[in-house]
Amino acid sequence: MINALKKSFKYSLPVLFGYIPLGFAFGIMLAAKGYGPEWAFFMSVIIFSGTGQYLIVSLLAAGAAIPHVILITFLLHFRYFFYGLSMIDRYHKIGRTKWYLIFGLTDETYAILSTEKPPEGISRGAFYTAVTFLNHCYWIFGSVLGAVVGGMFTFNTKGIDFVMTALFSVLVVEQWKAHKNHLPALIGFILPVISLIILGAEHFLIPALLAVSVTLMCLRPAFEKKEARL
Numbered sequence: 001m002i003n004a005l006k007k008s009f010k011y012s013l014p015v016l017f018g019y020i021p022l023g024f025a026f027g028i029m030l031a032a033k034g035y036g037p038e039w040a041f042f043m044s045v046i047i048f049s050g051t052g053q054y055l056i057v058s059l060l061a062a063g064a065a066i067p068h069v070i071l072i073t074f075l076l077h078f079r080y081f082f083y084g085l086s087m088i089d090r091y092h093k094i095g096r097t098k099w100y101l102i103f104g105l106t107d108e109t110y111a112i113l114s115t116e117k118p119p120e121g122i123s124r125g126a127f128y129t130a131v132t133f134l135n136h137c138y139w140i141f142g143s144v145l146g147a148v149v150g151g152m153f154t155f156n157t158k159g160i161d162f163v164m165t166a167l168f169s170v171l172v173v174e175q176w177k178a179h180k181n182h183l184p185a186l187i188g189f190i191l192p193v194i195s196l197i198i199l200g201a202e203h204f205l206i207p208a209l210l211a212v213s214v215t216l217m218c219l220r221p222a223f224e225k226k227e228a229r230l
Contacts, residue, residue: 004122004123004129005130005133007119007127008119008134009134011116011119011131012112012131012138015108015135016134019108019135019142020142020145022050022142023138023141023143023145024146026040026054026142026146027142027144027145027149027150028147029146030043030057030146030150031147033057033060035057036147037144037147037148040143040146040147041147043056043143044140044144045140048104048106048136048139050139052077053143055073055076056069059072072206075206075213076209080105084102085220086114087101087105087114090113090114094129095125097129098125100129100133101129104132104133104136105132106135109131109132109135112131113131113132172185184216184219187219191215192212195207195208196208
């Protein structure tokens with residue numbers, strides 16, 4: 001496993017330079033809400049989701065009801081259902097570690113595992129596990145460090161959660177360049193805009209997520225056929 005970590009490290013470098021500052025920002029925001037480094041550690045170990053952790057802190061601080069938090073978090077992460085479907089063949093016969101791989105499948109990890117091949121001398125399962133574990137460690141380290149620093153100093157955290165929006169913007173651009181079929185991305189943009197216009201800013205999110213999820217699920221076979229032809 002040590003050899004796999006060494007050979008996989010270079011593949012995880014882009015995530016290293018992204019997760020540590022993003023995790024640091026999350027830790028600072030968490031500390032500003034009155035939560036200590038231990039909260040940053042356990043949330044990052046158990047949840048391991050930048051968008052989810054930012055969202056949960058914001059919702060709880062705003063006094064949102066727990067069922068509301070659970071529902072929005074579930075819908076926000078529903079996109080991983082589609083990631084998982086595309087990784088079924090890759091995770092097949094990997095062994096027990098596939099459960100950790102399923103848990104640790106973030107946007108950035110998916111981008112690496114879906115495009116890179118294992119280095120010479122490293123099995124697919126070892127490579128996937130090493131990359132996922134390294135990325136997980138980067139996020140834990142950044143968030144705990146941010147919570148420690150945030151507890152020592154006072155920061156104005158207004159707008160700090162925008163870092164996740166910036167990250168997703170970069171991911172959207174990269175995925176747009178990587179795939180010739182842009183219809184899924186357009187659906188993900190158009191349906192929320194329609195929901196926003198009809199329902200308003202306070203009520204559009206959940207219907208928009210449901211509409212996008214159902215539409216993409218229904219059109220998935222057609223998308224896969226088109227992707228195969230491109």
